[in-house]
Amino acid sequence: xxxxxxxxxxxxxxxxxxxxxxxxxxxxxxxxxxxxxxxxxxxxxxxxxxxxxxxxxxxxxxxxxxxxxxxxxxxxxxxx
Amino acid sequence: xxxxxxxxxxxxxxxxxxxxxxxxxxxxxxxxxxxxxxxxxxxxxxxxxxxxxxxxxxxxxxxxxxxxxxxxxxxxxxxxxxxxxxxxxxxxxxxxxxxxxxxxxxxxxxxxxxxxxxxxxxxxxxxxxxxxxxxxxxxxxxxxxxxxxxxxxxxxxxxxxxxxxxxxxxxxxxxxxxxxxxxxxxxxxxxxxxxxxxxxxxxxxxxxxxxxxxxxxxxxxxxxxxxxxxxxxxxxxxxxxxxxxxxxxxxxxxxxxxxxxxxxxxxxxxxxxxxxxxxxxxxxxxxxxxxxxxxxxxxxxxxxxxxxxxxxxxxxxxxxxxxxxxxxxxxxxxxxxxxxxxxxxxxxxxxxxxxxxxxxxxxxxxxxxxxxxxxxxxxxxxxxxxxxxxxxxxxxxxxxxxxxxxxxxxxxxxxxxxxxxxxxxxxxxxxxxxxxxxxxxxxxxxxxxxxxxxxxxxxxxxxxxxxxxxxxxxxxxxxxxxxxxxxxxxxxxxxxxxxxxxxxxxxxxxxxxxxxxxxxxxxxxxxxxxxxxxxxxxxxxxxxxxxxxxxxxxxxxxxxxxxxxxxxxxxxxxxxxxxxxxxxxxxxxxxxxxxxxxxxxxxxxxxxxxxxxxxxxxxxxxxxxxxxxxxxxxxxxxxxxxxxxxxxxxxxxxxxxxxxxxxxxxxxxxxxxxxxxxxxxxxxxxxxxxxxxxxxxxxxxxxxxxxxxxxxxxxxxxxxxxxxxxxxxxxxxxxxxxxxxxxxxxxxxxxxxxxxxxxxxxxxxxxxxxxxxxxxxxxxxxxxxxxxxxxxxxxxxxxxxxxxxxxxxxxxxxxxxxxxxxxxxxxxxxxxxxxxxxxxxxxxxxxxxxxxxxxxxx
Numbered sequence: 001x002x003x004x005x006x007x008x009x010x011x012x013x014x015x016x017x018x019x020x021x022x023x024x025x026x027x028x029x030x031x032x033x034x035x036x037x038x039x040x041x042x043x044x045x046x047x048x049x050x051x052x053x054x055x056x057x058x059x060x061x062x063x064x065x066x067x068x069x070x071x072x073x074x075x076x077x078x079x080x
Numbered sequence: 081x082x083x084x085x086x087x088x089x090x091x092x093x094x095x096x097x098x099x100x101x102x103x104x105x106x107x108x109x110x111x112x113x114x115x116x117x118x119x120x121x122x123x124x125x126x127x128x129x130x131x132x133x134x135x136x137x138x139x140x141x142x143x144x145x146x147x148x149x150x151x152x153x154x155x156x157x158x159x160x161x162x163x164x165x166x167x168x169x170x171x172x173x174x175x176x177x178x179x180x181x182x183x184x185x186x187x188x189x190x191x192x193x194x195x196x197x198x199x200x201x202x203x204x205x206x207x208x209x210x211x212x213x214x215x216x217x218x219x220x221x222x223x224x225x226x227x228x229x230x231x232x233x234x235x236x237x238x239x240x241x242x243x244x245x246x247x248x249x250x251x252x253x254x255x256x257x258x259x260x261x262x263x264x265x266x267x268x269x270x271x272x273x274x275x276x277x278x279x280x281x282x283x284x285x286x287x288x289x290x291x292x293x294x295x296x297x298x299x300x301x302x303x304x305x306x307x308x309x310x311x312x313x314x315x316x317x318x319x320x321x322x323x324x325x326x327x328x329x330x331x332x333x334x335x336x337x338x339x340x341x342x343x344x345x346x347x348x349x350x351x352x353x354x355x356x357x358x359x360x361x362x363x364x365x366x367x368x369x370x371x372x373x374x375x376x377x378x379x380x381x382x383x384x385x386x387x388x389x390x391x392x393x394x395x396x397x398x399x400x401x402x403x404x405x406x407x408x409x410x411x412x413x414x415x416x417x418x419x420x421x422x423x424x425x426x427x428x429x430x431x432x433x434x435x436x437x438x439x440x441x442x443x444x445x446x447x448x449x450x451x452x453x454x455x456x457x458x459x460x461x462x463x464x465x466x467x468x469x470x471x472x473x474x475x476x477x478x479x480x481x482x483x484x485x486x487x488x489x490x491x492x493x494x495x496x497x498x499x500x501x502x503x504x505x506x507x508x509x510x511x512x513x514x515x516x517x518x519x520x521x522x523x524x525x526x527x528x529x530x531x532x533x534x535x536x537x538x539x540x541x542x543x544x545x546x547x548x549x550x551x552x553x554x555x556x557x558x559x560x561x562x563x564x565x566x567x568x569x570x571x572x573x574x575x576x577x578x579x580x581x582x583x584x585x586x587x588x589x590x591x592x593x594x595x596x597x598x599x600x601x602x603x604x605x606x607x608x609x610x611x612x613x614x615x616x617x618x619x620x621x622x623x624x625x626x627x628x629x630x631x632x633x634x635x636x637x638x639x640x641x642x643x644x645x646x647x648x649x650x651x652x653x654x655x656x657x658x659x660x661x662x663x664x665x666x667x668x669x670x671x672x673x674x675x676x677x678x679x680x681x682x683x684x685x686x687x688x689x690x691x692x693x694x695x696x697x698x699x700x701x702x703x704x705x706x707x708x709x710x711x712x713x714x715x716x717x718x719x720x721x722x723x724x725x726x727x728x729x730x731x732x733x734x735x736x737x738x739x740x741x742x743x744x745x746x747x748x749x750x751x752x753x754x755x756x757x758x759x760x761x762x763x764x765x766x767x768x769x770x771x772x773x774x775x776x777x778x779x780x781x782x783x784x785x786x787x788x789x790x791x792x793x794x795x796x797x798x799x800x801x802x803x804x805x806x807x808x809x810x811x812x813x814x815x816x817x818x819x820x821x822x823x824x825x826x827x828x829x830x831x832x833x834x835x836x837x838x839x840x841x842x843x844x845x846x847x848x849x850x851x852x853x854x855x856x857x858x859x860x861x862x863x864x865x866x867x868x869x870x871x872x873x874x875x876x877x878x879x880x881x882x883x884x885x886x887x888x889x890x891x892x893x894x895x896x897x898x899x900x901x902x903x904x905x906x907x908x909x910x911x912x913x914x915x916x917x918x919x920x921x922x923x924x925x926x927x928x929x930x931x932x933x934x935x936x937x938x
Contacts, residue, residue, distance in 0.1 A: 058177075
């Protein structure tokens with residue numbers, strides 16, 4: 001599986017969300033067939049709420065882990 | 081945004097509309113002016129459009145849960161290029177797709193849940209806080225209101241519990257109050273039993289908005305439990321009250337449980353059971369019992385066992401029963417055994433077996449043949465006698481048809497007879513074997529049989545077989561035939577007796593007349609010789625009639641004291657006459673006198689010598705010897721005393737050993753012409769003389785008969801037989817002669833006159849009495865009276881004598897008869913007679929007896 005990482009640190013909402021949505025839309029087919037995982041590195045706290053919720057509503061599986069000074073939001077596949 | 085920038089251009093269509101106007105026809109100022117106005121107009125429209133876009137973007141971003149775009153964050157141009165609406169709408173497409181998918185899944189789940197809800201075996205009820213029904217499943221409707229169509233909105237307590245005050249009485253109110261589940265067990269609703277669970281339904285904030293109540297119908301379970309309890313009680317009752325011993329034993333021999341009968345029989349209390357093991361109750365003498373138990377425990381065997389238990393006090397209990405092994409999940413957990421105390425039954429069986437054995441032995445020993453058959457007529461049992469008579473052993477005959485083993489034919493025709501067993505099986509009646517039936521044995525031996533077949537009937541009156549009892553009557557038949565023959569002989573004997581009597585009378589007349597004629601003649605006269613021969617022939621005839629009488633009646637001997645020497649000589653010579661045999665006598669002169677009936681003893685000698693003669697067809701010597709013997713206790717069969725022992729020895733063929741014991745039996749003979757009576761008569765005569773006859777014989781060497789005769793008391797010296805002078809010695813006196821036979825009375829009268837007596841003749845008793853009385857009264861008393869014993873048509877000698885004695889006790893009378901075997905002749909003195917005259921008598925006999933009684937010699 002290919003992991004495409006986007007560093008969107010410095011951005012704030014709603015820019016972070018729009019950026020993430022744009023990429024999710026872009027890779028939706030690969031996400032659905034499981035060949036790609038998108039990883040967003042953000043330092044915007046709000047994004048930890050908005051991105052996972054939107055991705056989840058779209059049916060994707062989301063995990064959020066906290067890094068040093070950032071959050072890593074990983075989106076892949078469809079929910080089982 | 082870190083993505084490559086894209087220029088967002090205004091709407092192409094609008095631009096075309098604006099730029100497409102024909103401006104080439106306008107002047108430049110006007111044109112500029114027009115363009116400025118147009119620009120201002122367009123800028124205003126553009127700003128309005130951007131504002132609109134920003135509003136919509138913000139609206140969408142808010143829906144997406146994020147904050148609105150700030151103008152400084154994204155200028156208009158970038159905004160247009162970035163196209164957030166496009167981004168968000170693409171996301172919405174995905175969201176909607178996902179929602180559709182989720183909705184479809186939820187609908188499916190909903191259907192599934194509904195199906196589960198309705199198909200659940202448990203009634204499910206959903207109520208709100210007011211206890212109103214929100215939802216219920218099919219099962220619940222079936223349980224409580226099968227006929228109601230729609231009950232939503234109705235209070236549950238009105239439909240289900242019928243509680244008056246549901247808010248306080250309903251236990252499930254607690255669900256609302258506490259927010260926790262409530263479990264109620266064993267509620268009875270509508271005659272059925274329920275376990276009920278109430279679970280709270282909470283909203284998003286944890287408020288209890290309703291409750292789900294589950295009604296689990298446990299009626300069947302309750303009833304099953306009750307039935308099980310009842311059944312258990314029943315089995316416990318059976319278990320405890322059973323007469324059989326019931327036990328459960330662990331693999332280590334420990335006793336798991338036992339019933340009351342077990343405790344009572346083995347004399348343990350229930351408290352003692354945990355302290356004992358199976359090895360305490362297996363009798364130590366029963367070597368195989370412990371091993372048997374182990375083999376059961378190890379699953380090597382099970383089923384019926386017979387063993388010996390020992391009670392607490394050491395009593396032996398014989399038990400039989402069944403042991404089975406008990407497994408739990410494949411693991412042996414013990415054995416179960418049910419036993420019955422068969423001590424008493426065993427005793428009874430032993431008694432029965434003993435009786436059966438006795439019966440079998442008795443049956444085997446019965447003198448009659450016994451065969452039993454089944455209802456098909458096949459042999460079941462045979463005793464020894466039947467084995468011997470049929471020639472079949474029981475083993476060979478068992479199961480064979482009776483007609484094969486028990487073959488019957490007619491004695492007369494030889495035709496097969498219907499088997500009586502078959503008849504009994506058909507009719508159920510007792511059948512006698514027909515007369516004159518012969519059983520033909522396996523080896524072809526025929527025996528005459530008799531007896532019967534009877535049905536064997538069980539308690540319920542069903543025929544379960546037959547018993548055939550039969551006996552061999554061949555010997556009996558032979559004896560019966562002999563008895564018949566004997567009867568004929570007896571009749572013949574009576575006839576012979578009568579003939580002999582008449583013969584004796586006739587001979588008396590013949591011999592008397594010859595005697596008289598001889599007395600008239602000179603001894604040298606030719607006629608004298610002739611008459612002497614006639615007299616001898618008459619004497620032979622007398623002997624013959626004597627034999628005839630002895631044979632016919634075998635009567636009591638008329639014993640006289642006499643020397644036997646001459647009798648032996650005469651009888652022997654007479655017997656050998658006309659044969660090649662010769663008698664050699666060895667008779668001492670001092671032989672003691674014996675008390676014998678001369679006629680009978682003559683017959684004895686005659687018979688034995690005749691046997692000797694026939695044993696020596698080619699002739700030979702018969703040695704006849706006699707000795708005096710004094711017997712002490714050496715012959716227990718004889719009284720002690722003096723005896724004359726006579727031996728008659730031949731050198732003939734001898735008698736085979738197997739015949740030796742039977743030669744004195746009546747009708748036993750090996751001669752073709754013999755009557756079988758000769759030696760039997762001899763034996764009988766010797767016995768009546770208190771003597772003994774014995775025989776020694778060796779085949780091929782000869783036979784010796786020994787006779788022991790008691791010697792007469794008194795004089796031991798042999799009495800010289802005086803030869804009577806033929807010439808009469810004159811007597812004197814008066815004689816009354818009574819005889820109904822004229823020929824006899826005439827000859828006797830003449831003889832009496834010849835020897836000097838006066839004679840008066842009477843034909844029967846009354847006449848004789850009258851004559852005697854008349855003579856007595858007239859002073860001419862009779863010196864002697866001769867009375868014939870048998871007067872067929874008048875008073876005979878016995879009665880006449882009685883009356884004579886009544887009249888004159890001094891009367892001297894002589895009894896005379898041709899029935900020499902009559903007891904009165906033998907014991908004449910007992911009847912008052914003084915002498916006896918056996919017909920036929922001669923003059924010398926008359927002279928002698930009259931002389932004796934008149935002159936008082938006797």
